[in-house]
Amino acid sequence: MSQPEHAAGPRMIAISSGKGGVGKSTVTANIAVAMAEAGLSVGVVDADIYGPSIPGMLGIPSVKPAMTPDEKVVPAEAHGVKVISMAMLTDDDKPAILRGPMVTKYLQMFVRQVDWGHLDVLLLDLPPGTGDIQLTLAQAFPLSGAVVVSTPQDVSLKIARRGLRMMEQVEVPILGVIENMSGFTCPSCGTVTHIFHQGGGEAIARDIGVAFLGKVPLDPNVVDCGDDGTPLIGAAPDSPAAAAYRDIAAALGDTGDASGGIATPFAWSIASGSGKPTPVEPVAGGSDDRLSALDHHAGSLVLRWMDGVEQRLATRDLRLDCRCASCRDEMTSARLLDPDTVPMDTDITRIWSVGNYALGLSFSDGHDTGIYTFKALRAMQGAELEDV
Incomplete structure (x- = not known):
């Protein structure tokens, strides 16, 4: 992609x-x-x-x-x-x-x-x-x-x-x-x-x-x-x-951009820092499926949402949760990926926007075909969600 x-x-x-x-x-x-x-x-x-x-x-x-x-x-x-x-x-x-x-x-x-x-x-x-x-x-x-x-x-x-x-x-x-x-x-x-x-x-x-x-x-x-x-x-x-x-x-x-959140499209290379989207301030009553900022720390991805909530997800958990056709059965959604084949130190190398509704992630093991919808990311169990 x-x-x-x-x-x-x-x-x-x-x-x-x-x-x-x-x-x-x-x-x-x-x-x-x-x-x-x-x-x-x-x-x-x-x-x-x-x-x-x-x-x-x-x-x-x-x-x-x-x-x-x-x-x-x-x-x-x-x-x-x-x-x-x-x-x-x-x-x-x-x-x-x-x-x-x-x-x-x-x-x-x-x-x-x-x-x-x-x-x-x-x-x-x-x-x-x-x-x-x-x-x-x-x-x-x-x-x-x-x-x-x-x-x-x-x-x-x-x-x-x-x-x-x-x-x-x-x-x-x-x-x-x-x-x-x-x-x-x-x-x-x-x-x-x-x-x-x-x-x-x-x-x-x-x-x-x-x-x-x-x-x-x-x-x-x-x-x-x-x-x-x-x-x-x-x-x-x-x-x-x-x-x-x-x-x-x-x-x-008269219809402006209804998406809100950080500007898209973007493609952020973690190693060089190029393409990182500029953060915007969350707003009262902001959307729970639009990002206000993205950050990356070794082993984790930090998502800040427009409703003022921050979420921290382990990058290996994100890799294991990939729902592309090579990692999940398309009919049953059963996991095809063997967790033992994913190194414990797996990290993210690139992040890019997919339309208005998802992120694409590239991992250090070379995998880059998954699409992570904002809805699915919000539903993932990471660090406890807190108001920022």
Whole structure:
């Protein structure tokens, strides 16, 4: 597993959906343009490696991007939005036939090896589902939050709920739900027809306890706009759909980094001390699953949490508690690691952040494939927890 370098960056917001065909990329493109019109510096990563569509929707030609002298990719720009996409790297009719590791490599490149310049917001247009790409992004990058797009159709809503639960499990804050294709207003008589029912997105948001960002009505112009490379928000700025996009963009534009705690990503080398995250002060009512500081002493890892609690864990205990596939049975969770094979003086050599929800640890015995979630770390029995 590669470890991220410590760097401040834009708010990263994932736009996701449980299933295809709900108009997620159309929503992403229009929200991005609305944010740019509001004065924000916006980038879009078209993370749908197998079915990229953002460049077409924004009218970006299929031209290979230029490179900077330091070998970073220069993103395309249209309607005030910077974009990187697989569609810019391959021909229109050439499929991206890639295995999982290569997909991960491209995603890493799209975020870290692109000359974005200053950005306020980086939107990540995810493919539908809850697979490798979603997990890679959640683990590799400090997402500020995720937005789930659905239609009011019952089947779409049920699958959208799974997407919401997946983001919750990897501790990505849910910024809200968008109900797309929410009714069609007849341009002649003004009658609203709810083709896919109504109110389902708002009900799911209410049930799960997240924000409902709004309804985007069907608009017959959206097809032509997508084909012409002109977002609806620019082609029909006075339409009800454009108004909905602006309201959603304003809500997301005001959303700060909800993670709290020490800044991520980071990668701390214990021997050299490089990359150690800067501590922050705990706060009253602070989160019990966000770190305010990390320290290492021979044989122990000290975790300080945002709620003011300090925890000291023996490094050998951490090694024995590793839950990766080589140390635990994936089906039964039974321990496969023989404790007798782990030296008593085992220590930690590197620590890095995994998204907003976990730490990666490298040990002196060479093992470095375990992911230690904050929830699991808080539950470990170490030195007695005390207020600091």
